[in-house]
Amino acid sequence: MQAKTRIATVSLSGCFGCHMSLLDIDDRILKLAELVEFDRSPINDFKDFQSRCAVGIVEGGCCNEDNVEVLESFRKNCDVLISVGECAITGGINSMRNNIPLKECLDEAYLKSPGVYNPLNKIPNDPEIPLLLNRVYPCHEVVKIDYFIPGCPPQADALWDVLVALLSGKAPVIAYKNHKYD
């Protein structure tokens, strides 16, 4: 039997809505399982790459140093990288902080907001908590991205059509009705 195409997915700074939309392809998920083997992905909870992948699907932008590290490993381990959804493409909701200096954001969140209990008056410094970037970066400003699927989240049909096209070696096209929102 021919080896199945390997796919990896990740949610960087996103809300998992894009992954939910991927599940929204309904029973086509069975067909997808026939076509591909999931590698690193929240769908199977693999935390590391098992082997090189043909396609990497990225949800969410880069808010912190870990996001950058993960995105870099996606770029190195996937032939084709797709930015999926508003957060990956523009930074999304998270990037609303981009006009406020990071120091002000941190101080507001951990020191000044009403209801904050922080007797040491320090910004949390646990190595488990990744350092935030000075601003939120869309993925294509950090690594090279090959395709973009817009939407918040993109419609299941858009995700499906692009994946099927790529898997069958065709140029992906998103039908107008699948990215028209009003």
Add this chain to the structure above:
Amino acid sequence: MKQGTAHITANICNKFGNDRTRLMDIAIAVQERFGCVSHEAMEEIARAVGTQRVEVESLVTFYSFLSVKPQGKVVIRLCSDIVDWMKGYSEVAEAMARELGITMGETTPDGAITLTDTPCIGMSDQAPAALVNSVVVTHLTPERGRQLVRDLRRHLDPQQLVTMVGNGNNEHPLVRSMVRNNIRMRGPVHFAPFEPGKALLKAFELAPSDVISEIKESKLRGRGGAGFPTALKWELAANTPGEKRYVICNADEGEPGTFKDRVLLTECAEQLLEGMTIAGYAVGSDTGIIYLRAEYRYLMPYLQSKIEGRLKQGFLGRGILGKKGFNFDIRIQLGAGAYICGEETALISSCEGLRGDPKNRPPFPPQEGYLKRPTIVNNVETLCCVSRILLEGAKWFASIGSANTTGTKVLSISGDCRKPGVYEVPFGITTRELIELSEAENVGSLLIGGPCRQMIGQVRLDGQICYDDLATGGAIIIFNGARNKLEIAEHYLDFFIDESCGHCTPCRVGLTLLKNLVHKVISGTGEPADLDRMRDLSNFIINMSRCGLGQAAPNPVLGALEIFGDASGGFVAERKPGLLPEFDLSKAVIDAELRVGRQSKYV
């Protein structure tokens, strides 16, 4: 004090009849009086002319010569455009900033002097140049820049900086400017002797519609760049019913590297005013407006005196030269530093006292223009041609130039050449001939300016200046082989990004994206796919923008890529997969490292 501001502002509004459509003049007068148009002043203006404060604010914040925050008593605007940049802008800017103890864009702590930069002020043949309030200083060097600052500190009087006046009418007591005309080639249309009134009498021998026929026969096309047949425009306006029509002369000359209208305004004012009057007669208009760019304000008193002179001689006013029922008067509308106002519909917006936003077309201005009335907008040079055509005849005019492009063109040549200046040449002349005339050596590329601006290289040196080949509004900038063409393109993009009115996303956002791509390639981190992306994005911006600015802004980029041809592959390389070279993690985490107190484990 507050009372004073309101009172004086109210008086200024009153002087302009509290007329909402004269908001430009009001704002300019207030700016001049107080060094800014403050929030109090805006409130007062809005009250006086019967509009909302935000309407006034939207105008004030649009134009670069108006400001909400106070500026120095003296504002030095150093031209930072492409030619000045080649002629030593950076050194002059640094010397002046250092002498003043401030950086570009700042005002000295005592509120005396502001130093800022500005796009082309129409002095590219005598660059580096600057405006000091409305006084022009040319041929700057770091030493002269320092001296200028020292002198200003002493007397704060820009006019005293003019120790040597230029030639021609620059010596006129109402001009007294150090600007030089640099007319290197005098042609028969603009620089032959002109006797005021004669062309007008010739026009009066004809019926208005026959004047238009004469212009049609001459095949005159607009000299502002787009080359629209002048007679067609006039016919449309004349045939559109309306109780009032307008003739507007476009003297905004904002295209970087263009300065020929400045010379025509200085030396051919009578010919221009007469051309406007003839246009008024032909289309049935009694009002002309000259839209004069703020940078040429130093010519305003002189032009105003010419208008008054013509009124006295009976060439303007009521019943001109005894012609019953034909009245025509001209006013000057000053601009306030916005390149987009050269675009005719934006220019009309500005004359109406609005932000300089282009309007949707159709309706075209001859159908519905200034104050919604039929309006013709013509370039300074076009209107000067009109006078000469009436004098010498359409056949004479059509016998000059090339088959489809008749007459002469006044070119502004600058850049890497020994003889920058103004050349009146017959249409059809080749770029090779221009290079010889201007004594340029080792030419790498040329920028043929105007609303269809393009960059050309060696292969097109036999191209002809005419509407079928290399069309131009008049700017020819020459670059020697050592200049980086992509850097030139990037410089232009910076200019268009600043000057975009912001209405269309492809123009407002697309140009910045394009600039980022160009910059990436220049800085050596580009990939082959970036070149295609540059082409795609350029075409997208060209096709999706509303006005000529967005429709032409990417042309220098496309031109540079075309000149490079296959060689452009040399600037880019495939990268190893990983972080993009332009993304620097250590810079991106430094703020957090400082605030949190530990180092990133990835850096």
